[in-house]
Amino acid sequence: xxxxxxxxxxxxxxxxxxxxxxxxxxxxxxxxxxxxxxxxxxxxxxxxxxxxxxxxxxxxxxxxxxxxxxxxxxxxxxxxxxxxxxxxxxxxxxxxxxxxxxxxxxxxxxxxxxxxxxxxxxxxxxxxxxxxxxxxxxxxxxxxxxxxxxxxxxxxxxxxxxxxxxxxxxxxxxxxxxxxxxxxxxxxxxxxxxxxxxxxxxxxxxxxxxxxxxxxxxxxxxxxxxxxxxxxxxxxxxxxxxxxxxxxxxxxxxxxxxxxxxxxxxxxxxxxxxxxxxxxxxxxxxxxxxxxxxxxxxxxxxxxxxxxxxxxxxxxxxxxxxxxxxxxxxxxxxxxxxxxxxxxxxxxxxxxxxxxxxxxxxxxxxxxxxxxxxxxxxxxxxxxxxxxxxxxxxxxxxxxxxxxxxxxxxxxxxxxxxxxxxxxxxxxxxxxxxxxxxxxxxxxxxxxxxxx
Numbered sequence: 001x002x003x004x005x006x007x008x009x010x011x012x013x014x015x016x017x018x019x020x021x022x023x024x025x026x027x028x029x030x031x032x033x034x035x036x037x038x039x040x041x042x043x044x045x046x047x048x049x050x051x052x053x054x055x056x057x058x059x060x061x062x063x064x065x066x067x068x069x070x071x072x073x074x075x076x077x078x079x080x081x082x083x084x085x086x087x088x089x090x091x092x093x094x095x096x097x098x099x100x101x102x103x104x105x106x107x108x109x110x111x112x113x114x115x116x117x118x119x120x121x122x123x124x125x126x127x128x129x130x131x132x133x134x135x136x137x138x139x140x141x142x143x144x145x146x147x148x149x150x151x152x153x154x155x156x157x158x159x160x161x162x163x164x165x166x167x168x169x170x171x172x173x174x175x176x177x178x179x180x181x182x183x184x185x186x187x188x189x190x191x192x193x194x195x196x197x198x199x200x201x202x203x204x205x206x207x208x209x210x211x212x213x214x215x216x217x218x219x220x221x222x223x224x225x226x227x228x229x230x231x232x233x234x235x236x237x238x239x240x241x242x243x244x245x246x247x248x249x250x251x252x253x254x255x256x257x258x259x260x261x262x263x264x265x266x267x268x269x270x271x272x273x274x275x276x277x278x279x280x281x282x283x284x285x286x287x288x289x290x291x292x293x294x295x296x297x298x299x300x301x302x303x304x305x306x307x308x309x310x311x312x313x314x315x316x317x318x319x320x321x322x323x324x325x326x327x328x329x330x331x332x333x334x335x336x337x338x339x340x341x342x343x344x345x346x347x348x349x350x351x352x353x354x355x356x357x358x359x360x361x362x363x364x365x366x367x368x369x370x371x372x373x374x375x376x377x378x379x380x381x382x383x384x385x386x387x388x389x390x391x392x393x394x395x396x397x398x399x400x401x402x403x404x405x406x407x408x409x410x411x412x413x414x415x416x417x418x419x420x421x422x423x424x425x426x427x428x429x430x431x432x433x434x435x436x437x438x439x440x441x442x443x444x445x446x447x448x449x450x451x452x
Contacts, residue, residue, distance in 0.1 A: 004042045004061045012098055013089040024094045026446035031066065034127045040120045041065050045112065059104060064112045065124070066095040067104070071113065072439035075417045078106040085109075114423070118430035122321075125438045128445060129319060129344070137448045138315040140345040142398075144353040144405045145337045147330060148413075149295045150323075150433055151305035151420040154286040159268040160199040160212065163219045165287050166261040167192035170226040173254050181247055183232040186225035188218045212272050216265060223261050230254040260287040281326060291426035295327050305421070308433060311337055312405050317444055318412075318437045320344060323430055330357030335366045348372050351394075353402035356381070364388055378402055416440050 015021035015028075042061035059067070070091055071081050084091050086103035097103065104112075132138040155161065167189055174185030195218065198211035233251035263284045270276040285292045285304055295303045307327055311320035320340050324333075334354055342348040348371035354363075356379025364383055367375050374389040376398030389395035412418040416436040423432045 003057070004038045012093040012096070014093055015090045018090075021090050022450060023443060023446050024090050026450055027069070027442050028094055030128065030131060030442060030446060030449075031062075033131060034124075037124045037127050038062050038065065040123055041116060044116050044120050047115070059108065059112050060096070063096050063104075064116065067109060068113045068116060068435055069439045069442060070095060071109075072416050072435045073443060075415070078110050081109055082106045114428060114431075116431060116435075118427070118434045121431060121434035121438050125318075125434065125441055126344075128438070128441055129317065132315065132317055132445055132448075133345075135449065135452075137445060137452075138313045138317050138319070140313055140319060140341065141349055142314050142351045142353075142401065143311050143319060143338075143341055143349045144313075144402045145309065145311050145334065145358065146355045146402075146405045146409065147307055147309045147324075147333070147357075148409045148418075149297075149303045149305050150308050150418055150429075151303060152286065152289040152292045152429065153420065153422050153424070154289050154292055154304055157285040157304065158199075159264075159272055160196040160215060162264045162284070162287065163215050163268060164192045164196040166257065166264055167219055167222045169257050169287065170222050170254065170261065173250060173257070174226055174229045177229050177233055177247075177250050177254075180250075181233060181236050183229045183236075184225075185229050186221065188222055192218050192222075209272070212268070216268060216273070219261065219265055223258050223265075226254050226258055230258070257287060260284065260290060289424070289426075289429075291429070293326055306429065308418075309333055309337060310405065310409065311341055312408050314401075315444070315448060316404060316408050316411075317441050318408070321433065321437050323433055330355065331360050331363060334358040334360075334363040335370075338367050338370055338372060342370060350374070351398055352376070353398040354378070355402065359383065361387070374398060376402065412436055412440055 015025045038061045041064060045058075045061055045064060067081070067085070070084075071078075074081070074084065076084065082103060082105055085095060085097060086092075092098075092103075129138065133140070167187070171185070171187030171189045174183075174187055177183045178185050192215060195211045195215035199208055199215065202208040202211060230251040233247045233254070236247035238245075264287065267278045267283055270278050280294060283294070284290055285294060291306075292304050293306055295305065295307055297303075307324040309322045309324060310318055313319050320337065322333075322337070322340070338348065338352055341352075350372065351374040352367060352372050353376040356377060359377035359379050359381040361383055364375050364377065364387055374394050376388055376395050377383065378399060380388075385392050385395045389398065409418075416439055418433065418436045421429050421432045423429060
């Protein structure tokens with residue numbers, strides 16, 4: 001049975017006398033000030049449940065949200081999180097787990113937290129910013145904008161490693177289908193691994209090309225066998241515990257990876273065998289996280305994940321977060337971020353400071369046309385200071401102010417896991433990013449209130 005909060009307040013142990021215990025206590029008070037936000041979490045938890053009001057009592061929406069915040073704040077695994085919730089008095093009190101409440105297991109924590117959508121966390125963060133505005137912690141009058149990359153949980157992609165991934169995943173699924181339903185399969189995992197290693201270690205082009213030819217042939221054979229296995233699974237009749245749904249799900253998984261395999265084979269043939277260039281938006285960098293983008297900034301290292309644009313204020317709270325599609329140029333994002341800031345606070349900011357990548361005369365004119373008084377771009381790119389700010393002194397202050405967002409991004413990456421997302425799927429990626437932003441904002445707002 002799903003509930004927003006527990007029917008009867010649990011008997012809690014309280015928070016230990018420690019600076020972190022004081023922060024948890026203040027974070028607890030902040031969440032209590034916005035009880036209406038829990039309804040959004042409860043809707044996510046109930047989504048897909050036929051009868052959410054019946055059955056065994058599960059974690060409440062309040063508990064799930066608080067546990068998610070603790071996980072992002074501690075960056076521990078589900079297994080270690082389950083231990084901390086069983087062992088720590090302060091974390092149990094923050095997560096509303098009473099003396100007599102059983103501690104949630106690793107699987108319970110994972111299944112509940114992954115149900116919360118990014119949109120829900122965005123709205124909860126918006127509610128927190130309202131609290132910050134009412135407390136005069138953040139008014140959104142001076143903002144700074146910058147972008148970073150959040151990596152996906154993939155290995156460095158090469159054509160040979162992607163082909164090997166296709167073979168081993170399809171082989172694993174076919175073996176499962178043969179074991180459960182007796183469908184025939186064909187797998188060449190060892191051969192594919194040998195060819196992939198030959199490609200990696202070959203010292204001349206001819207040897208590498210021959211290894212690629214054999215690897216492509218092996219991948220195609222495996223895909224044909226997987227398609228035959230999928231057709232066989234779709235014909236399975238339900239019997240005993242092995243129902244038709246399991247066979248259909250296994251066939252669906254085979255079909256999904258066969259489709260991804262077609263893309264991998266095509267791009268390997270074009271790039272390696274024919275020497276053609278494949279456009280970036282048509283490339284596949286992982287069959288496990290197919291939504292992954294390639295991000296190249298100047299001459300720096302290539303990164304795989306998604307570009308995330310952030311806006312912060314004077315308080316260092318994250319005021320806005322946008323997960324970009326592809327690798328758009330920063331110059332195309334400047335006006336949008338200021339426009340979003342104007343909509344968030346129902347008025348444009350008075351001053352805005354942006355990284356040099358956003359600099360252009362068109363952007364300065366457009367931002368000032370929205371009502372922003374002073375704009376500072378880290379690199380002037382031929383733009384006079386008089387066009388951006390009311391004086392050289394104001395420009396220098398805003399330029400120095402912009403550097404603060406670098407510390408905020410570092411804080412998110414080091415302490416809240418925003419350097420790499422370990423959750424699977426694009427929807428989970430977005431939820432992970434917003435969970436990190438929400439946890440960071442809640443902690444920073446608590447620290448502001450403690451200091452005041």
